[in-house]
Amino acid sequence: MRILFVCLGNICRSPMAEGIFRAEAEKRNLHVEIDSAGTSAWHVDEAPDPRAVSAAASAGVDISHLRGRQANAADMADFDLVLAMDQDNLHSLKRLAGPRHAHKVRLFLDFARHHEEREVPDPYYGGEEGFAHVLALLRDAAQGLADHLQERS
Numbered sequence: 675m676r677i678l679f680v681c682l683g684n685i686c687r688s689p690m691a692e693g694i695f696r697a698e699a700e701k702r703n704l705h706v707e708i709d710s711a712g713t714s715a716w717h718v719d720e721a722p723d724p725r726a727v728s729a730a731a732s733a734g735v736d737i738s739h740l741r742g743r744q745a746n747a748a749d750m751a752d753f754d755l756v757l758a759m760d761q762d763n764l765h766s767l768k769r770l771a772g773p774r775h776a777h778k779v780r781l782f783l784d785f786a787r788h789h790e791e792r793e794v795p796d797p798y799y800g801g802e803e804g805f806a807h808v809l810a811l812l813r814d815a816a817q818g819l820a821d822h823l824q825e826r827s
């Protein structure tokens with residue numbers, strides 16, 4: 675099972691999602707390959723935003739080594755599940771995926787059970803509290819996704 679987390683810049687939400695879900699998968703001994711990417715090329719090869727690094731660290735997860743990359747058409751064939759952080763990402767990814775792979779593209783928060791929101795808000799232009807909220811959403815969805823994969827296997 676290969677899972678790709680995608681946001682706009684690949685320096686805030688999706689690297690946090692990657693780190694948080696990797697920790698959850700390891701805890702449960704799930705065999706998954708995990709990566710993240712951005713729909714834009716704005717932050718290719720950059721480390722995650724320092725606010726994303728500290729929010730993830732507050733959950734015991736180190737994401738400082740991750741580097742930005744842009745999602746591409748080959749990813750849509752290579753991954754089994756492509757999880758978008760918001761509707762904009764979802765639309766960009768469905769276009770990239772085409773009819774053959776569009777079924778793999780979903781909103782990550784569709785797996786969250788303790789929050790009503792279905793989009794992870796872009797925290798880039800906000801403050802630290804935005805990152806704390808993103809973290810809470812991602813932890814909820816990470817647990818829901820891990821439960822889903824365990825139920826299937």
Ligand code: 4NP
Pocket residue numbers: 681682683684685686687688716796797798
């Ligand atoms: P991300 O956040 O999509 O969660 O990585 C953003 C990072 C950078 C920008 C926008 C959103 N930007 O405009 O550069």
